[in-house]
Amino acid sequence: MSNPGEHMRQFPITLFYVLSTAGYILAQPAATVKLNLHDAEALALQNHPQVQAAQHEVSAMNQRIDETKAAYYPALSGDVTGSQANPRARIGAGFLTDPSLFNRLGQGITLSQLITDSGRTPNLVATSRLQAGAAEQTVQATKYDVLVRVNQAYFGTLRAEALVKVAQQTVAARQLLVDQITALYKNGLRAELDVSFVDVNLSQAKLLLLQAEDQVQGAYAELTRSLGSQQAATYQLEDEPLPPSPPPNPEDLVAQALTGRPELASLQLSRDAAYRFERAEKDLSYPTASLVGVGGALPYIAQLSLPRVTPHEYEGIAVNVEIPILNGGLFKARRQEAHYRALEADQRLRNEVESIVRDVRTAWASSTVAYQRLDVTAQLLRQANLAQQLAQGRYDLRLSNIVELTQSLLNVTEAAIENLNAKYDYQSQYATLQYTIGALR
Structure with a gap:
């Protein structure tokens, strides 16, 4: 027979084991996932809840077709x-006659x-088919939304990781300079002011590294979300080649967007469905x-x-x-409501067309500027490196002070950051441009 006291003594040990095991599991580092952009897009399309919700909506709308066809x-x-x-009883109330x-x-x-029913059911079936078609286009639009977020998160993560590397290189370079200036100061070849300046620069570089590491964690979280996952992970991403330059004129892109965007196709089908439903409501009077x-x-x-x-x-x-003869104007009101709903669908379609035209032109302008920044920032980095080398030489020859040297180091860091920002900004902007014209696959 078991002893209750023994069980009570074993309970704290068991609890400690369970909590220790849980703590060990939670303390494990997040898994490292190797990804390229194509794999990331495939994962997102497979797992993202918005895509799955849109697909279920299509299935539901297809069932509505069967619902309306049941009248046949x-x-x-x-x-x-x-x-x-x-x-011998008869019903005395509620009927015109008195049934036995x-x-x-x-x-x-x-x-x-x-x-x-004078065409009402065929119009209702046609309405359901058009609504199901609109739902299918919404699935495609949802996939595009997911893909553009994956692209932005992917390139944002690459940028954050590249910024960490720049920050690490900056810390290493400034630590080396601090060691050199400190050694010269101890030998009486440099002033204490020089040591103070390079110490400040080293602290700034360390702050930059901390900020960059924080941005990496945020980028990992955003990429995880865009993939349709909630499992924490770190990523080892493959760099993507730069896309080609944007076209010189946006008008061809606008025309492509007006034929390729699934949002427009969905709204057009919804508009057609609204007009067919108006006809169905009109048939109520027959x-x-x-x-x-x-x-x-x-x-x-x-x-x-x-x-x-x-x-x-x-x-x-x-x-x-x-x-039908009289029903208090019910059918007339339903017909008018359906008419105004159809007019509303017309204006929603028009609004979406205008929004897409604006988005294409804005994305084209942004991607064009981002493409131009590539050469400018590359030249800026080359000039900053040259200026830093000249400043270092002048400082070594005691022809300039420490302020000039530290400023040149700061310029190199800023130029390196601008250069990597330009690269990943253009990749992200180009993906956005492809999204706006309905070409993001």
Whole structure:
């Protein structure tokens, strides 16, 4: 028989083991994931919840087509009815006639079939098909949204990692300079002011490194989110070649965007669906013809006299034509509402066209400037390196002071940062340009 006291003594040990194991798991470094841009895009399209949600929306809209098409087919239902009433009773309220009540038990089936509703059902089916098509285009638009975020996060991560390398090189170079100036100061060849200046520069470089490392972690988190994942990871990314220069004129891109953007296709289909639904609402004012058939058995019925004269089986068929006359203006209001919804869809489409034209021109201008920055920042870096070498030589010959040297070092760091920013900015801007014209694959 187990001892409760022994169990109580073992509980803290077990709890400590569980907490220690959990702490060990949480303390493990995030996995390193090797990726290139193509793999990152494929992962995002496969895993991102927005893409999956849009795909489920398409599946739901396809079911709506079947829902509206159901009116084309007969409806069959079965019934079993048993009733009991006081003898010779009739229903006195709620009906225009006074039907008799009988104790009875019966079962049967009812068949109903729409003959025509003056075109309303075909218009509703067409509306559903157009809405499903719009949902399919929305899936493609969602994929484009995911892809452009992946591209931006990917190049943002590459930029952050490159900035860390620049910061590390800057810290190493300035640490070496501090060591050299300190040694010269100890030998009486440099002033204490020189040591103070290079110490300040070293501290600035260390701050730059801390900021760069923080940006890398933020970039990793953003890339993880864009991939449709929540698992923490560090990334080893492959650098991508620079894309070609943007075209000299944006107008061809505008024309391409107006035919290639899935958002426009989705809104066009939604607009067409709105007009078909307006026609369907108009059809409410026209006659509807339907067929109804019944059949079954009545094994028991309590008659007032014998022998029984009510047949044991029953069957019947009827055609009903319903002609709307007055309903308080309901159908007119529904038709007008559908008309205004269609006009609204027209304006939403127009607004999207204007937004896309603006986005293309803005993205083209930004990518053009970003492309021009590549040569400018490369030249800036070359000039900064040359100026730093000259400043170092002048300082070694005691022809200049420490301020000139430290300023040249700062210029080199800033130029290196501008140069890497220009590279990854252009790659990101070019991806955005491809997105705006519907060419991001």
